[in-house]
Amino acid sequence: MGRYGGTIRTLTSSANWDTDIFVMCNEPLINTPGILGEEITGNICDAFQVNAEQTEFTFHMREGIKWSDGTPVTTEDVRFAYEDVMMNTDLTARPPTWLRSGNKGTGTPYVVKVKDDYTFTISFDKPYGGFLLVLGISGWRSYIEVLKPAHYLKKFHTKYASKAEIDAAIKEANVEGWPQLFALKDVTNWEMTYPPALTFPSLYPWILKETSQQGQIYERNPYYFKVDPAGNQLPYVDYLDSAYVADTEVIQMKILAGETDFSRSHPKFVKLPLYKENEEKGGFTTAMVQFHATSIDLFLNLTHVDPVWRQVVRNPDFRRALNLALDREEIIDAVLYGYASLPDFNPAEYNVEKANQLLDSIGLNKKNADGYRLGPDGQVFEIPFETGVQRTDMIPTLELVVQFWEKVGIRTTMKTIDGALWTQRSAANELKATIYWVEALWYNSPVGINLWAPLWDQWWNTGGAEGEEPPQDVKDLLDVRATITTLPPAEGIKAYAEMKKLVADQIYFFVPVEKVLQPLIFSKRLGNVSDSPDAIAIGVNFSAEQFYFKS
Amino acid sequence: MLSYIGRRVAQIIPLLVGLSLIIFIVIQLPPGDYVTMYIQRLEAAGGKVSEYEIANLRRLYNLDRPFYQQYFIWIRNIVLKGDFGRSLQWERPVSELIGERLLLTMVVSICTLIFTYTVSIIIGIYSATHQYTAGDYFFSFLAFIGISVPGFLLALVIMYLVFVNTGVAVTGLFSEQFVRAPWSWPKVVDGLKHIWLPIVVIGLSGTASLTRTMRGLLLDELQQAYVITARAKGVAETKLLFKYPVRLAINPMISTLGWLLPTIVSGESLVAIVLNMPTTGPLLLQSLLAQDMFLAGGFLLMTSTLTVIGTLLSDILLAWLDPRIRFGGVSEH
Numbered sequence: 001m002g003r004y005g006g007t008i009r010t011l012t013s014s015a016n017w018d019t020d021i022f023v024m025c026n027e028p029l030i031n032t033p034g035i036l037g038e039e040i041t042g043n044i045c046d047a048f049q050v051n052a053e054q055t056e057f058t059f060h061m062r063e064g065i066k067w068s069d070g071t072p073v074t075t076e077d078v079r080f081a082y083e084d085v086m087m088n089t090d091l092t093a094r095p096p097t098w099l100r101s102g103n104k105g106t107g108t109p110y111v112v113k114v115k116d117d118y119t120f121t122i123s124f125d126k127p128y129g130g131f132l133l134v135l136g137i138s139g140w141r142s143y144i145e146v147l148k149p150a151h152y153l154k155k156f157h158t159k160y161a162s163k164a165e166i167d168a169a170i171k172e173a174n175v176e177g178w179p180q181l182f183a184l185k186d187v188t189n190w191e192m193t194y195p196p197a198l199t200f201p202s203l204y205p206w207i208l209k210e211t212s213q214q215g216q217i218y219e220r221n222p223y224y225f226k227v228d229p230a231g232n233q234l235p236y237v238d239y240l241d242s243a244y245v246a247d248t249e250v251i252q253m254k255i256l257a258g259e260t261d262f263s264r265s266h267p268k269f270v271k272l273p274l275y276k277e278n279e280e281k282g283g284f285t286t287a288m289v290q291f292h293a294t295s296i297d298l299f300l301n302l303t304h305v306d307p308v309w310r311q312v313v314r315n316p317d318f319r320r321a322l323n324l325a326l327d328r329e330e331i332i333d334a335v336l337y338g339y340a341s342l343p344d345f346n347p348a349e350y351n352v353e354k355a356n357q358l359l360d361s362i363g364l365n366k367k368n369a370d371g372y373r374l375g376p377d378g379q380v381f382e383i384p385f386e387t388g389v390q391r392t393d394m395i396p397t398l399e400l401v402v403q404f405w406e407k408v409g410i411r412t413t414m415k416t417i418d419g420a421l422w423t424q425r426s427a428a429n430e431l432k433a434t435i436y437w438v439e440a441l442w443y444n445s446p447v448g449i450n451l452w453a454p455l456w457d458q459w460w461n462t463g464g465a466e467g468e469e470p471p472q473d474v475k476d477l478l479d480v481r482a483t484i485t486t487l488p489p490a491e492g493i494k495a496y497a498e499m500k501k502l503v504a505d506q507i508y509f510f511v512p513v514e515k516v517l518q519p520l521i522f523s524k525r526l527g528n529v530s531d532s533p534d535a536i537a538i539g540v541n542f543s544a545e546q547f548y549f550k551s
Numbered sequence: 552m553l554s555y556i557g558r559r560v561a562q563i564i565p566l567l568v569g570l571s572l573i574i575f576i577v578i579q580l581p582p583g584d585y586v587t588m589y590i591q592r593l594e595a596a597g598g599k600v601s602e603y604e605i606a607n608l609r610r611l612y613n614l615d616r617p618f619y620q621q622y623f624i625w626i627r628n629i630v631l632k633g634d635f636g637r638s639l640q641w642e643r644p645v646s647e648l649i650g651e652r653l654l655l656t657m658v659v660s661i662c663t664l665i666f667t668y669t670v671s672i673i674i675g676i677y678s679a680t681h682q683y684t685a686g687d688y689f690f691s692f693l694a695f696i697g698i699s700v701p702g703f704l705l706a707l708v709i710m711y712l713v714f715v716n717t718g719v720a721v722t723g724l725f726s727e728q729f730v731r732a733p734w735s736w737p738k739v740v741d742g743l744k745h746i747w748l749p750i751v752v753i754g755l756s757g758t759a760s761l762t763r764t765m766r767g768l769l770l771d772e773l774q775q776a777y778v779i780t781a782r783a784k785g786v787a788e789t790k791l792l793f794k795y796p797v798r799l800a801i802n803p804m805i806s807t808l809g810w811l812l813p814t815i816v817s818g819e820s821l822v823a824i825v826l827n828m829p830t831t832g833p834l835l836l837q838s839l840l841a842q843d844m845f846l847a848g849g850f851l852l853m854t855s856t857l858t859v860i861g862t863l864l865s866d867i868l869l870a871w872l873d874p875r876i877r878f879g880g881v882s883e884h
Contacts, residue, residue, distance in 0.1 A: 013839045015640050015641065015841065016640055016641050016642070091607075092607070093606045094606075133649075174634070174644070179607075179610065180610070180611050182644075183607050183608075183610075183611045184611065190593055191642075194641075194642040195641075195642055195643055195644065205834065210731070212651075213641070213648065213651060213829065213834070214731055214829060215654065215729050217714070217731070243730070244724070245825050245827050246827060246833045246836075246837060247825055247827065248843075249707075249825075250710075250720070250722055250826075250827050251708065252827065253714060254720050254722070257714065257718060257719060257720040258715070258719075259720060259727070276571075281718055322581050355789075409685075421878070423591055424581075441716075530703045
């Protein structure tokens with residue numbers, strides 16, 4: 001039970017966008033507690049059923065829920081979103097992949113049928129057991145693709161509004177035609193900071209009240225549908241105030257000065273001692289909670305064009321040897337201050353001698369005068385890491401990895417490049433080796449193949465039209481991955497475990513550590529914020545409607 | 552003189568057409584477009600953008616059209632309607648976004664300009680007339696430090712020192728409670744309390760190098776024969792100094808004044824980002840990073856137009872100030 005009132009201040013370094021606020025406000029149709037994906041509960045819908053074939057999903061919406069302007073939410077909003085938006089070819093070129101059977105681009109689109117004012121079904125022509133999780137959490141899904149405020153959007157839809165009205169609105173918005181007008185007025189969850197969101201009815205706990213170049217202010221939604229156990233309406237906090245600060249270092253300084261009440265996306269691991277030192281002065285708590293990704297993984301590009309490189313890195317024994325050479329304990333102690341565990345994505349054994357023997361046995365036994373192993377072409381074999389430094393702990397980790405692999409005679413270098421250039425080089429299959437992360441949430445079926453084999457990934461995604469055909473073991477891996485989102489959750493979790501086993505066996509990429517904790521910073525005055533080390537940071541962020549100010 | 556001005560103005564038009572084209576091409580040069588950057592941002596936040604949204608976005612922003620059509624639509628709206636388009640990042644008109652920040656940027660820039668010129672001319676004159684004295688050495692030493700320390704570093708150092716000693720993060724132009732408040736007397740006063748830091752930090756390197764320039768130019772003039780003649784004829788030292796050598800020494804500084812016009816509008820980006828100032832510099836940088844082509848394009852077009860106009864103005868100013876240029880210019884044509 002909390003107290004009403006107050007303003008949560010957040011900081012963001014992106015123009016017109018604040019990830020922490022986005023996560024606080026987003027609402028899915030159905031929910032998975034703690035974002036774990038182990039159980040599915042109601043949210044906007046209070047009940048749902050799946051038929052035995054896993055093809056038809058029946059949803060019942062909570063009765064009496066209202067849009068933020070007070071209009072009741074009914075299945076008319078569902079029908080409108082389906083018939084008049086998704087199935088209207090002027091507005092939607094093609095319905096999205098996740099709303100097609102089998103979660104595949106080639107699948108047949110979904111069918112929505114309205115039963116009564118609060119009940120509707122979504123059906124597919126093939127079994128799609130993972131659909132509930134895809135609808136509940138995958139990629140921060142919101143209700144917006146299934147449920148749109150029809151009473152508001154009809155004013156901008158040619159089927160309902162007169163030509164004169166539409167033309168006037170087009171002129172006022174200064175856009176080209178009605179599809180552009182509708183796209184502008186139809187505010188998705190990713191656009192909740194945009195000026196059109198000021199008048200757009202929503203179901204979020206807070207709604208946009210003011211937006212400027214300095215940031216945004218959100219006000220509590222008077223019609224928000226959640227209550228606390230005593231029946232008090234949520235959220236407790238009246239306002240969210242997101243301040244735009246272009247430089248990330250200035251953000252760190254503002255965190256230390258106590259100028260934010262909640263920050264998940266900005267606290268950096270390497271600054272941990274600094275946060276601890278300033279906790280008292282800044283009046284905040286630094287909690288160590290779970291990060292929703294594996295933090296820092298190493299990828300060697302198995303489909304890079306260099307033939308010598310391919311020959312060496314495609315040998316699983318080479319990758320096994322490098323894995324043996326990783327001193328994971330040292331990474332955990334030196335870089336992560338002990339806040340991480342050994343992985344089960346990879347075998348965690350550290351044995352330099354064994355690594356050397358393995359490298360010798362696969363023909364990399366010749367060395368030059370400096371002690372570096374020579375590749376099959378007689379030149380020094382080199383692993384050139386390039387990183388876009390998306391996380392600050394990447395550099396100290398890489399520095400250690402370079403030492404570990406040089407110790408077994410593999411020439412290893414590292415180079416930092418601009419983030420945008422990294423993205424471009426990565427997409428163009430130009431990186432030989434890099435460091436990034438994969439998500440640790442099983443239902444997002446992370447396997448990072450876009451980084452360790454971009455061409456195989458492309459082949460798979462385009463159904464063989466582009467890229468290169470992967471070997472059978474990789475095809476098997478991708479087959480397992482595909483089942484994760486089409487099976488019901490209990491079986492999906494099993495498929496995920498099986499996928500992890502396949503990665504551990506072949507070491508397609510290196511996962512030095514798992515279960516990394518991340519610092520989460522919040523004001524000492526803020527209550528109901530979980531700081532349990534088992535909580536996932538982004539899940540804590542998600543529960544913001546329950547936060548309150550103690551004084 | 553009038554025909555000289557007329558001719559210079561006529562030269563500007565093809566120059567601006569070329570500039571607008573180059574700007575548009577350069578902005579489009581990096582691979583991908585705004586939508587690609589947008590998707591990257593969402594994916595970094597853990598989201599997935601469906602292809603139907605991507606197609607909608609591309610259509611909404613005309614990004615699905617060929618290059619020359621995009622350019623034509625853009626330039627047509629600017630020329631015919633004065634409409635610089637809508638920023639993709641902010642989903643607001645470009646003119647509104649720049650306009651909001653322009654006033655403060657100009658206040659900071661003009662204050663900096665006044666600071667720079669006043670301080671550097673005074674110190675320059677002092678150093679030149681007191682060459683190789685303790686004062687001259689002292690100011691020379693300061694000037695070299697000013698030239699060699701980048702503004703953003705100085706800003707960081709000052710912010711660090713203030714934070715360590717007081718626990719306050721000195722950023723922005725206003726205190727927290729005034730940032731979003733409408734204009735009022737207390738807000739202006741609050742702004743004045745904050746503005747000295749950016750002015751000194753931004754102005755420092757300019758002041759330092761101008762001081763050196765002024766000192767050097769004035770020293771050259773002071774050794775001219777006419778100065779010795781005037782002194783021999785008994786002209787008072789102050790009158791002599793300001794009547795001729797200082798006027799001549801300022802000339803080259805005036806001719807660079809034209810280049811300052813665009814900086815008044817675009818401001819000092821790096822320092823402004825570090826100090827989190829609500830000026831135009833950070834806005835431009837962000838728009839370029841996000842490939843927000845209409846905002847970046849409108850911005851660059853504006854600043855390059857101002858550079859062209861600034862150069863024109865300083866040419867005219869110089870012709871007016873210096874009879875040698877004026878007469879030379881007229882007799883040529």
